[in-house]
Each structure stands twice: as structure tokens, then as C-alpha cells.
Amino acid sequence: MQCFESGGAEDPDGLYAGGIAFPLLQALQKVNERLLKENPAESLLFDVILITTESQQQQQNSRITESIRHHGLKVSRFCFSNEEDFIENLLNNNVHLFLTTNRNEALQGSQKGVLSVLLDEHTASCPTEQLRVLFCGDAVVQSEAGSALASKQAAQSFSTQLGKMRGRFGPFDSPISIALVTSRGGRESCGDALRTLRSLGVNADEAYCLAGAPRGPIKRLLQPHFLLSECLSSN
């Protein structure tokens, strides 16, 4: 599975300090480590590609690679692209999940058919030892005309892969935790979402049916690295 990251903050020592996605990268790495521990011949692993379109960062590409090494992160590829081409890069590299803090990039990515997820500042304070993914059962979908079905399929494929990875571990002490939250509907909508996830091969660890209760406190407690929604929206 391939994820793209985008951007990173600078620090005075000339190395880039950990950006928002830092804990996420560490968690992804943790998952890989544990997967390989269970099965050294495991092929279903996370493959992280770092992409940046900022020319300043590109001129200092050694700085980026140094920083990555310094922080002990495993990035398999670096992609320096300009703003026009980066989507092509995503497609050419067969990216399954594109993570960014840049809303425009996320929009562009999704318009071209890449599952794109917007990260926010909360990701920075997420755990590093466990990848936490949150499925939103009844979120508002901003749909582009004609792309609803395709979007759903891409999200479903990714989810199935994630479910497979989760299945490599037991119920406790797993480096991946999958949670479901339904905000508006009652128990039936949550039950349906659980069944939908199960049909995709995803066994949720946690589920919270809010039925109108505020999401904020729950999301703060769950500390998800990122959120997924399309695969659960109705057609």
C-alpha cells in the first residue's frame, strides 16, 4: 500500500523538524515492523512515498533525505514534482492513499481519481505506536458529478487492504486499530455501517454510535491519524 505525504516544517539546525504527519509515519512503520515480525515474508506492507511540490524544498533535497534519515523514518521514494504534474506522479506511482494538509492538493487528487485524505493539526498529537483509522459512517460527502461510484470503489479497495492487514493480528495488542463513528443516525445506521465494513473484510475494533451527541470529545479521545468515509456512503 502506498501513501504520499506532503510538506514538513523546518528547524534551525538545518534539518526538518517532524511535521504533522510524523506520528502517522512512525505508526505506519510500526505496523510494517509488526507485520514482518508475524511473517518475515509478508508482502502486504505500507510503502511510503514523500512528495513535495515546494521548489525551495526541492532545491534542498539532500536536506529532506537527511532529515528523514535523522528521524529514523523509512521512506521508499522521494518525488519532487511541480504543481501541475504531481497528480500524474501519484497515478504513475499507483498510489492507494494520498495524505496531505493542503486542501487544494487533496481536491485535485480526488478529482483525478486518487483516494485523498486531508490531515489536520490533530494528527500531530496522535500515538506513534499504533495506527488508528477512523471510519465515519454517515459523513457529508462533497460529491463531484459522476464520480460517486468510482470514489466509493477506491475507498473500498483501500479499506479491504487495511482490513487484511488488521487481520494479521489478534484482538489485543494490535498495531492497527480501526474505529467506526456514526454521528447522526441511531443504532441501525451504525449496525449497517458495521455490516458494510465486514463485507469489505474490515472487522472494526471500536464503534461509537453518537446519535446526535457532539463528535469533538469522541474524536479527541479516539485520536485517529486519519478519517475515511466514502465506502460507507449510500449510493
Add this chain to the structure above:
Amino acid sequence: MVKMSLEPVQVMSGQVAELPKVAPSSNGDSGGSWEGKREFDKDHLGLTAKPKPVTGRRARKVEGAVFFPKPENAVTVAVSSRVLFRTEREQKVFEQKGVEEYLRYQIEHENEPFAPGPAFPFVKALEAVNARLRELYPQSEELFDIVLVTYNHAHVGIRLINTINHHNLFIERFCMTGGSSPIGYLKAWQTNLYLSADANKVREALTEGIAAATMFMPEKMTEVSKSQLRVAFDGDAVLFSDESERIFKAHGLDKFFEHEKENEDRLLDHGPLKGFLEALGKLQKKFYAKGQRLDCPIRTYLVTARSAASSGIRALKTLRAWGLEIDEALFLAGAPKGPMLEKIRPHIYFDDQMFHVEGAAEMGTIAAHVPYGIAQKHNSKHNTSAGK
């Protein structure tokens, strides 16, 4: 690494906007009685407001009323799946065969509803009160809100949802934590009362300031009222702090009487269940305001070993100073509580001493243990609290 082709997708923002509440037109009115195993209705979408067939069960008569009250307005009662339903068989599978087998068993039996547990009559009574409240105040969010809490993993939680449907319970909020502590969520939901089968979790809740009690499955459950919620409380270390009980345990009965007499006009400090009594009182006043004092569907009881003539006075004065009304105060002066509770038939009785909880259960009363205060160090079947 798996290579997969992608097709055009939509962007999903990492943040989802808060949406206005919608009152669904139907809730939990799934079909009639279960006859053995039955295929769960997979066609039901749950997202559209299509009318559900009501086969011999009561319909939700009040349209446009509030179904999902805001947590801060409602009296939130969080109930563990192990006390709402009977899960002994599953517990045994877990203990004897381990977690993997337990999960398999649950999924295999997903369409078999659980039988009612000790908290079931209590929850049903809460719903009866809600029905009356909705008739009188259709737009009000001051209702009981029942939240199901379980440590189970979510993918075996479907059996719980099926069970709620089967029993036609009005539970729309739940929390399946997959093994982690639910206390954070209970706080986020401003829980007024948490009932669990696990004393450790109850203790954790109490330290976080949430009223909580441990429930046990009694061998027999005497029948309780379906139309009036009856809640009974012990006094010391439940409604009040355990300060007086400490005196009694340390220095004996005479010193206890002396101390209470000297401090008659000094209020007792509050105990862990005071807040819940307060919440009940607020709802009771809503019925009184509509002229339904005599027909109030909530009734509260104090069942204490204190004596009416002496040590009980301090308890009453404290309640009065707190502005709390209790419908019936029974001062037993040390007499056993069992027979009195058997007459009252509360849906739940809170006591801090296992001796009383067990005694009540022996006579069929549903009793819950509040693991608070000095009595926990002395908890044993042979401990008595005579003649307070």
C-alpha cells in the same frame, strides 16, 4: 506490496462539519418475536425514513418529539452489556476457551438475542418515564438517555444491536471500546450513572466523579412495576459520604450515636449517588408542575440502618438542605433491609456494603453495589451494620 488500479475518486475532508440533529421517523421498531434463529433483515438500510412494519409491538406514538437529546440536557445512564443482558454463557467461553473462540462464538450466534439481565427492568422503567415525559413535554430534551457500553470489539457488537431490536429497547447511543476503558467516553457523554458487572470499572468511574455501581445477576428477580420507576438508596456512603460510617467502624455504636447527636445540625458531606438522586428529583418536579404528583412515575426511597429518632435526623436535615426530596425514608435502626426492600420492589437498590446487596438479592431485589468508602475495607458476608 499489492498493486491496485484506481478510478476517479472524491476527496474526503479530514474534518466533517457538525450537522443539525434530525429526528428520524422510526426507531428500533423491528419485527415481532424471535422464533429460534431468524435471518436478520439485510434489506433494511436505516438511512432513509421509510416506515417499518410494526407487528404487535407498541409504535412510537409521539411524532416530532425529541429522540436524541443532547447529553448535557438528558439524564444519561450508561449500562454495560453484561448487566443489561445475560451473557454468562459467553463469559464462560471467554474464560475457558480464550478470546478468539469467544469472538467466533459471538459471530456464530449473532442472530440469537441475549436474555434480559439485572439492569433490564430498570432500563424498561426509564423508558416508561420517558414516554410520560414526552407526552407532557414533547420538545424537551430532559429525558433519560440510555447508552450501551461494552468492552467488546465492535464487529461482535452486531449481536447487541440485534438484541436491542429484539427487545424493542430505545437505545440509540452506544460505545464499543474493543478493550479500552470507556471512562473517557462516559465523561464526554456527561454520564449521570454507570452500571457495570465489573467492580474495577465501577471504581474507576467513581474516582472520575461518575456515579456508578456494580450489578449482579440474582437467582430470582421479583416482578417490578412496569409503569413506575422505583429507585432505592442506602444513606451512608451512597447518598452521603462515609464520614459517619468511619466513626462507627472505628469506635463502635455508642460513639457513632454521640457523634451524630453532636453534629446533628452539620450537614453530611455528599456521597457518590447524590447527583443521581438530584437528577431524578429534577424530572419528578416536571411531573409535579403538571399536576401529577400523586401519579408520578418516579418514586425514590431511602433505606437506611439509621434510626428515625436519633441518627436519622441528621440524614433528613442534610437532604432538606440540599433541596432534595425523597418520597419515602425508611429508618430500620439496624433491622435487616431485605424484607423492607421486598415490599418496595425497587428497580434498583444502591448500597455500599456487599452484605446488604447480597441480602437483598436473596429476596429477589435487584441490588447494586457502590464500592465507595470505608466499608470496602471490611466487606464480607459476616459484617453487620446494626442499629445505626
